[in-house]
Amino acid sequence: MPHTPTGEPDAAPADIAPVDVEPLVQLVSPTGERVVEPDNAGYRSRVDHLTSEDLRALYRDMVLTRRFDDEATALQRQGELALYAQGRGQEAAQVGSAYALAPQDYVFPSYREHGVLQARGVDPVDRLRLYRGQDHGGWDTEAHNVHLYTLVIGSHVLHATGYAMGIQRDGAVGTGDAARDAAVVTYFGDGATSQGDVSEALVFAAVNNAPVVFFLQNNQWAISEPTSRQSRAPLYQRGEGFGIPSVRVDGNDVLAVYAVTAEALERAHSGGGPTFIEAYTYRMGAHTTSDDPSRYRERAEEDYWARRDPIERVAALLRAEDGWDDDWAAGIDREADALGERLRTEVRQLGAPPTATMFEHVYATEHAQVQTERAWFEQYENETNETTGATR
């Protein structure tokens, strides 16, 4: 069988310092130096206003996201979670893009965007209800303008597009009022790009000129399948084929991610329509706690990317530009410890919801089938309790 040209170098070549794909927006090198080139001037200007307070805040959220990840993974190993999908390695892509959002912007995540949730203030314990098998959602979407995780790959990308069409109808686009103009950012993976729903979302967004940012985290793997099983063209080009301006960014460079997202949101807010962003990053962990990456990928590749850890990159930048305030850093470690402590305690306390919730909210108004079955079940439970003293 003829082999497929991928148009993309393999993910794990030799031992090169810079990331190895072109074009790629990058503002900070893996070793923490600012990248100053003529063609990133526009993006550089978008991060000019970020103070060292901002850099510290980005760093803090990335570190807390990493700690959240480690604690959740540990909790799963201890049998406290049904499953967990690690975000390790994708903190810059997630936190950096979320920082660019206005409060009124709306997020449609996939299921791995713990860093986005961190930046949007979704309570860490709530973030784990789903993975504990205690709730199908877990947080108040309206309180954070973050929709629930969606597990059917790609389907939420259409919801995001429809939501953006609603924003248009509300007249909340192109008013010039920064507190009013709104947009949607939706996150999905390299695997998801193959789903028809994602392509249809690009169609709907383009023809409606909807204010939506398609934020693809190309973490190189869809479970065991490398990106070359999903596309033979670099994925950022996908958007262009639908008439959507597209850009590829170093997803492990939090400032570059912030800059391209800010640009995309400015376009969306002002009525310029959708943007497609490919954040080129790496899933450093397993797909989920059920997965064993050693079955399908090489240690050398993991090592290559370990040297491009997005958190180390911000740390290096902070060291270079902000000195490194040991007290401040220790404070963040204490915060992380407290987060871990809280998760270990409170997640364990997330018990089963009352049995009756099984029948609640199937419909918003009464439905005879649910009523009948619920009534039957309640009687059955009562009888069983009476006769056996326990349900089962």
Place this chain on the structure above:
Amino acid sequence: MPHTPTGEPDAAPADIAPVDVEPLVQLVSPTGERVVEPDNAGYRSRVDHLTSEDLRALYRDMVLTRRFDDEATALQRQGELALYAQGRGQEAAQVGSAYALAPQDYVFPSYREHGVLQARGVDPVDRLRLYRGQDHGGWDTEAHNVHLYTLVIGSHVLHATGYAMGIQRDGAVGTGDAARDAAVVTYFGDGATSQGDVSEALVFAAVNNAPVVFFLQNNQWAISEPTSRQSRAPLYQRGEGFGIPSVRVDGNDVLAVYAVTAEALERAHSGGGPTFIEAYTYRMGAHTTSDDPSRYRERAEEDYWARRDPIERVAALLRAEDGWDDDWAAGIDREADALGERLRTEVRQLGAPPTATMFEHVYATEHAQVQTERAWFEQYENETNETTGATR
């Protein structure tokens, strides 16, 4: 609401001679002159070998396709067909592309490719069984290497891709043996490009480097919706976003269509993988006999395209290069008349299949549910016949 930039001029501007989109492969102008430009040299060389016999053959199939169309439309008006989807205006796109096929190539049409069927030798009466409500298919697919019409928009484009993956597995690609190397051509419309299945087909074809030619007939309309409701980028760019070489061709120029299809097939046969062709054409008739285009499109646009009739273009070319043999032309008219005659007679004779066929071929092997119901029905029919003398 902000309006959408379409990146494409509206379909019906003023009264210009050449077709008004760029880039566009064209070899013959609407008035029948050869278009000789540096950048169509490669395509010109692909039609060099066509003799005036070939041109006459192309013309003949286009004329017969047009007559088939007219007769079928008339038959529908007389109540002899349940429905009919006219191909008027798309004869060059269909016949020209089909001419480029090798016998072993396989076609997956949509439901309007009467010109392809003509060129592949599918019997005209068989072509109308579906539209008569007498058969869901109508012809022997293996005899012509033409799959049945598929009415669920876009779904057959995946079948075509899978079929091409089968050709690869058969080792019938890249052998260099012109009688062996095979490929698939699949036809679909501008509306179909929005369906997730079509995008997924592009994904599968690209990553597998499958020998399939995606032949999009952009006839400007999907029932009442102009192409601008499906895409804001020119549609040929869609393929490129998936890493598939793409080209836009004047779909009313039979030689240009032949040339681009021949190029795509050469690529597919030799192991070069898929190609995406946008044939820019126009649906001169209604969507189907149930449709009334005056509800949604302008007469001026129809007039504009009437002047670009693909049959007139070949006729003009033949006049210019081949003289115009009146006897030959009269012969074709007689053939067309005979075709009309045959359709008028034989289509009327296509009666209802035996009732029992309703239960046949639901499964290839016996299935208890079908057996039970069939037995019941046969008994019921017998009893009803006995008691009332008629079924109903």
Place this chain on the structure above:
Amino acid sequence: MSETLTFARAITEGLRSALESDPKVLVMGEDVGRNGGVFRVTDGLQKDFGEDRVVDTPLAESGIVGTAIGLALRGYRPVCEIQFDGFVFPAYDQITTQLAKMHYRSRGRLQVPVVIRIPYGGGIGAVEHHSESPEALFAHTPGLRVVSPSTPQDAYDMIRAAVASPDPVLFFEPKGRYWSKGEVAAGPYPTAQAAGGADVLNRARIARPGTDVTLVAYGPTVATALKAADTLGAEGTSAEVVDLRAISPLDVTAVAESVRRTGRCVVVHEAPTFLGSGAEVAARVSEECFYSLEAPVLRVGGFHAPYPVAKLEHEYLPSVDRVVDAVDRVLAH
């Protein structure tokens, strides 16, 4: 105020009243705008309500329903048109895994009041995929309401209730009845809570009272059942016709109440009987009327075969004769 309208026009007027009463209502689908839909059900609506509220969408059913869900999350009430029954399946994933489950997934925090209108059923001499009855494929899924009107008045009342209801509703329109006429009286536009619980979305209707046998039907087969009842009446058998209106929820109470009186039951629908909605009716009636049933519940419906070619559809569809035959059989028991 009451008017004679075709079935199709009753839906148009119901949609018009919804669009007028609630600025959040949208109509969306393929060709619903300028063309007014292939059955002209949305005729004139785009002219009156504009392109932002009556929206011609790209040709992609998953996209239509998926974006409608997003619009609903933003507070809109989209009414999606699927052009024909057989073309709803590309949207099946969005309907089954997203639309049906989002209210539950969010523990009631989110509502997705999306209506999906589907012209369905056969008898119109159409080509493949244009005559199917897929309602059971939706009614099995918790979270969806599935309804089908049989008269212009119900069509009008039910589409308005469906649009106002906070739950997603699959609205199956018997396309073979589009040109039938009836009186339609307008009324006040329902509130969301009233609409969800409205009788027209929840309760069966006695379309014709009778005493000897209960005929259960909905949508297109109500007319068949009524005709069968006429025939039977002429032969001295009094058939009660129950029009279910909703397949989810199924008004088992009303059906059982009728069967307890008549002792016999025949269910009629166009979908294949195997695992069709009649299976549920038969199972429930058999259970709840165990001591009143004089004969097994029989089902008259489509056969276990894909919808056949138009030239055979009248053999496939449940006919008056086949209903009468089934009644003869339950009476003979």
Place this chain on the structure above:
Amino acid sequence: MSETLTFARAITEGLRSALESDPKVLVMGEDVGRNGGVFRVTDGLQKDFGEDRVVDTPLAESGIVGTAIGLALRGYRPVCEIQFDGFVFPAYDQITTQLAKMHYRSRGRLQVPVVIRIPYGGGIGAVEHHSESPEALFAHTPGLRVVSPSTPQDAYDMIRAAVASPDPVLFFEPKGRYWSKGEVAAGPYPTAQAAGGADVLNRARIARPGTDVTLVAYGPTVATALKAADTLGAEGTSAEVVDLRAISPLDVTAVAESVRRTGRCVVVHEAPTFLGSGAEVAARVSEECFYSLEAPVLRVGGFHAPYPVAKLEHEYLPSVDRVVDAVDRVLAH
């Protein structure tokens, strides 16, 4: 020759034997190659049969089934893996409108022997969409065969028959049983015609004989029914357990024969009972055993609610207790 295998491994070995016996057999799906599938059912197959026969596909279920149809038209026999029950729906259109209908559409000229393997059912403590039982949503559609094994031996025999069968087969694997063990004896690989008509794809099996009540189950609930039969046996009630194996076709003859002997019937499946396959069983048994039934047919299954969170799934799933309770009720009649 017989071996003790896990249920999952029995399927692996069935697939291996199909791949060995017929060069046209392909295995395709997400992560089925190097990773061996998320349940390791295809473990080792790519290594042994190569990347052209055991194919890691793009993440697109419609694409998987759609290209499988095309491959089948070219003479191949693709076995598609859907990763989890809840992810089959993007392929629903291809399955329902294309795969099911192509043989019929072509009047038998074309065959599309595609198998779709779907790990299904709950009880494994998973997150949303990973525990569902959507079999009824396929069995209603003419043209599809829908089966589900309950033992390693059946798993082995049925996957081989499914692959060899000329019809499309939806092969539902009770994922909760993947780790259960049993003896598996190999046999000759079936021919196409033999496979389609094979007992394992068409006939129910008496999993345990009994005289007082018939328990009808398939896939994951056969074990539940057997346990319930144990409990009942201890209480002096002799329950017969019928393992349907196929939901389409349903072996009504076998079930009715049993119920005629026992006079009582309880159907058990994990899917919601409303319009679940048990509705068809109940309707048919009520019809065919009208004079032998001593009590209504009862159904024990999932409730009319989306599959709940893992922490509640054991309340949702049909338990041994609930089966016993239903038997008590039919016996009390």
